[in-house]
Amino acid sequence: QTVVTQEPSLTVSPGGTVTLTCASNTGAVTSGYYPNWFQQKPGQAPRALIYSTSNKYSWTPARFSGSLLGGKAALTLSGVQPEDEAEYYCLLYYGGAQPWVFGGGTKLTVL
Amino acid sequence: QVQLVESGGGVVQPGRSLRLSCVASGFTFSNNGMHWVRQAPGKGLEWVAIISYEGFNKYYGDSVKGRFTISRDNSKNTLYLQMNSLRADDTAVYYCAKENAATLGIDYWGQGTLVTVSS
Numbered sequence: 001q002t003v004v005t006q007e008p009s010l011t012v013s014p015g016g017t018v019t020l021t022c023a024s025n026t027g028a029v030t031s032g033y034y035p036n037w038f039q040q041k042p043g044q045a046p047r048a049l050i051y052s053t054s055n056k057y058s059w060t061p062a063r064f065s066g067s068l069l070g071g072k073a074a075l076t077l078s079g080v081q082p083e084d085e086a087e088y089y090c091l092l093y094y095g096g097a098q099p100w101v102f103g104g105g106t107k108l109t110v111l
Numbered sequence: 112q113v114q115l116v117e118s119g120g121g122v123v124q125p126g127r128s129l130r131l132s133c134v135a136s137g138f139t140f141s142n143n144g145m146h147w148v149r150q151a152p153g154k155g156l157e158w159v160a161i162i163s164y165e166g167f168n169k170y171y172g173d174s175v176k177g178r179f180t181i182s183r184d185n186s187k188n189t190l191y192l193q194m195n196s197l198r199a200d201d202t203a204v205y206y207c208a209k210e211n212a213a214t215l216g217i218d219y220w221g222q223g224t225l226v227t228v229s230s
Contacts, residue, residue: 001173034214034215034216036215036216036217038156038217040156045206045220045221045222045223046148046156046206046220047220048211048216048217048218048219048220051211051214051215051216051218052214052215052216055214057218087155089155089156091156091158091216091217093215093216097170097171098158098170098171098172098173099161099170100146100158100161101158102148102155102156102157102158103155104155105155105156
């Protein structure tokens with residue numbers, strides 16, 4: 001069974017920098033997994049932030065960036081704002097009969 | 112602007128069936144694959160199913176395989192999810208989501224519809 005693992009929770013101070021990661025139990029995450037990142041605030045639908053590892057949408061704030069780091073997909077927030085407090089999910093592509101798997105999510109607290 | 116509006120959720124007894132719909136607008140529906148994603152109360156996102164732009168290719172998550180069927184009607188810009196043999200652990204908000212046509216992934220989400228499976 002494919003499992004995608006994220007940090008359950010992280011805390012960051014306003015103006016600080018934080019990196020969220022996304023790991024696969026099948027091995028190192030590469031660009032071939034087309035990592036996607038989403039933000040979800042309470043009571044809202046998820047919103048797409050990053051696709052294909054590091055590409056931003058027109059609505060993605062510049063302080064969000066995606067990368068590969070130590071065999072994992074990573075989402076870095078630089079100059080964190082209070083409105084960045086949310087749950088963040090990664091999505092990886094595996095192909096085959098069950099092509100997509102979400103990570104368990106990271107609850108980011110800005111304190 | 113892209114809009115995805117789900118409907119069809121509600122309370123249903125275990126073992127019964129329900130069909131969800133998602134009406135799309137603001138983009139060329141017939142050019143894009145579409146996903147269903149669900150979220151149980153207080154839990155994370157779970158990928159459910161995907162259908163290709165023309166409806167020929169369909170894939171499912173292990174937890175719904177054999178019970179759920181994804182389909183689409185491109186003439187009506189509508190995506191469907193037929194859910195049979197429903198169980199209590201199918202209780203969730205169900206989101207339809209648009210595939211990013213330029214690369215793999217999801218770029219737009221609907222607001223979701225709540226399905227509650229309870230006797």
